[in-house]
Amino acid sequence: MKEKLKNALVIGGGSAGLSAALTLARGGVAVDLVEKSGFAGGYGIQYGCKASPDCVMCGACSVEKLLKEAGEEPNIRMRLSSEVAKVEGAGPFSVTVAARKARILPEKCNGCGKCYERYGAAGLILRGPSHNNRPFYALAGNGEGVDPAVCPEAAIAAGASESIEKIAADAVVVATGFAPFDAAIKSTYGIGKFRNVTTGLEVERTRRQKGEVLRPSDGAVPSSIAFIQCVGSRDERLGNPWCSQVCCAYALRIGKSLKFRNPDTQVTVFYMDIQSVGKGFSAFYEECRKDFRFIRNIPVDVFPEENDRVRLMWAGEDGQRVEEAFDMLVLSVGITPNPGTVELAKITGLALNADGFLTAASERPGLFVAGTAGGPGNIAASIAEGGRAALEALKLMKEKK
Ligand SMILES: Cc1cc2nc3c(=O)[nH]c(=O)nc-3n(C[C@H](O)[C@H](O)[C@H](O)COP(=O)(O)OP(=O)(O)OC[C@H]3O[C@@H](n4cnc5c(N)ncnc54)[C@H](O)[C@@H]3O)c2cc1C
Structure with a gap:
């Protein structure tokens, strides 16, 4: 009988979260990537290449590459417009994820852009920073003022309320980033x-x-x-x-x-x-x-x-x-620290350091912090930390087998 995959949950889909998710997925783990906004990639995906004319190693292209690879990775399930409401248990964790019901459904959106043509100027539909964002469009807020019939593929889900799901995870990586x-x-x-x-x-x-x-x-x-x-x-x-x-x-x-x-x-x-x-x-x-x-x-x-x-x-x-x-x-x-991490610290039991960033040390084995959620750093450092957190998580999961 085929062995059931272990599960991991990554909170935050920026440089650190994408890197963690890919390392976990390539290590044979099924990954749920929970991203609060309508687009993955974090801040890094919003930057342009700064070659002048040679590469100056700004790292922008590496986020693009991660986003593309994560989108194509069958072991990663991207849950956009979603947030974690509860983390219970002690590995395996039971994680409650709340998804906004009003959103553009990735499995249906073909990127035709009809919604953006009609509502983009009014700011009701947003376009992703990268063509590797799937879907390439997102509702601004709860979709009020957007007629779902504008989409020929019926990819616009209406309804302001949330849908709640419980996910079992053997490890959780928190990579919720920073605030400028x-x-x-x-x-x-x-x-x-x-x-x-x-x-x-x-x-x-x-x-x-x-x-x-x-x-x-x-x-x-x-x-x-x-x-x-x-x-x-x-x-x-x-x-x-x-x-x-x-x-x-x-x-x-x-x-x-x-x-x-x-x-x-x-x-x-x-x-x-x-x-x-x-x-x-x-x-x-x-x-x-x-x-x-x-x-x-x-x-x-x-x-x-x-x-x-x-x-x-x-x-x-x-x-x-x-x-x-x-x-x-x-x-x-x-x-600066992402203000949302205060709530996340409560939910996960992670501590905040004196500057307000999350501390990597956790009382709950199986819980890891990566990237700028834990303190300032560039894209390369965030990617490296995401990978490192994932490797530690993989090691822990192997030991528990
Ligand atoms: C102006 C500016 C320019 C920069 N330019 C460069 C540069 O040229 N090169 C470079 O190497 N670095 C640059 N940096 C730094 C770079 O932005 C960071 O190193 C990188 O974005 C950190 O990645 P991250 O994944 O830790 O965080 P983020 O990029 O912040 O990603 C975090 C992700 O988590 C999501 N999230 C947040 N809270 C939650 C939650 N509760 N639940 C679910 N998801 C959540 C966010 O929506 C986001 O997608 C720059 C920084 C600034 C401020």
Whole structure:
């Protein structure tokens, strides 16, 4: 008789969760991947390749690859628009999963886009960040205002209530990721007030969709751009003393690809220290030093200028006030704990560390943490942690056989 597969449940379908799910599935385990949003891939799938022209190892393509492979892996069942409500027992766990009833059914959606044509502009139907997202469309919210008859395949399930299912899992990997720092908290930078003050995340999304860094006000390529580093990181007053480990790298890579495509654009980086993370980064930084202006100072105030430009103010070397106007300002927002992990810590019994991230150590054997749910890290580190958590889970399942 064929041996019954062991089951594992992965919570969160970003870089870490996809990596964990694939490693488990390839180890012969049936995996339920529970993803809260309508699309898997987490933040990483929202970033574009930053090659300029050579690969700068930003990791964006590796998330694309994971998403494609997870979608094709028969041992992975992706449960989108779903959340974990309860984790009971002690391996095997009994996990209660609540799925939104109003959603687009992956088994029926053929990606024709009729729903998006009708409701996309109103923001009622969303398009996935990647063509590897299955389904490629999702309902925004509970689908109110969307007529299911718009879909010729009857793939739009209506109904606001949830469907509840209990799943038996021999191991659970928590990979629920992070929240980008909310730049509005640093109100003097004028986010939401000045049109050309934006965040690293918005720039990443624009690059992904349009292939360029563009001024939000008019869609033009900026002729001068400033990055302010450590926005929401290494800030004791905010209670965020940690380095986010990704902002230096993403800001420099974005600046480099902008400069490569538009050599006349002036790039200025305001920083405290450049954090060298990953292989080859120091050499890359040295290259950037030739192309950009680095100012070791963090401006505190931003003022509006003509033509939607912004004026930054900082203290010069001898303490005098220095001012300069830029076409566009990018706030390099960092990684903060996902607020949802507080509830998840209660549900799973996992503890939070002093910074509010989940601790890997669990009193319940069979429960693992991977990726930025446990603290700041880049895509490569999150993928590695997902794989590591899965290998530990596989080992435990083998021992229990
Ligand atoms: C602006 C910015 C730019 C960056 N650029 C780069 C870069 O160029 N290169 C790089 O290597 N790194 C970059 N990073 C870091 C990168 O985003 C992270 O390393 C990576 O996304 C971490 O993956 P993750 O799986 O841990 O978390 P996430 O990407 O946050 O994925 C977590 C997933 O879990 C889901 N989830 C959350 N809560 C629940 C729940 N309760 N139930 C079910 N699912 C849930 C989320 O919807 C999400 O899909 C950047 C970060 C920022 C802020």
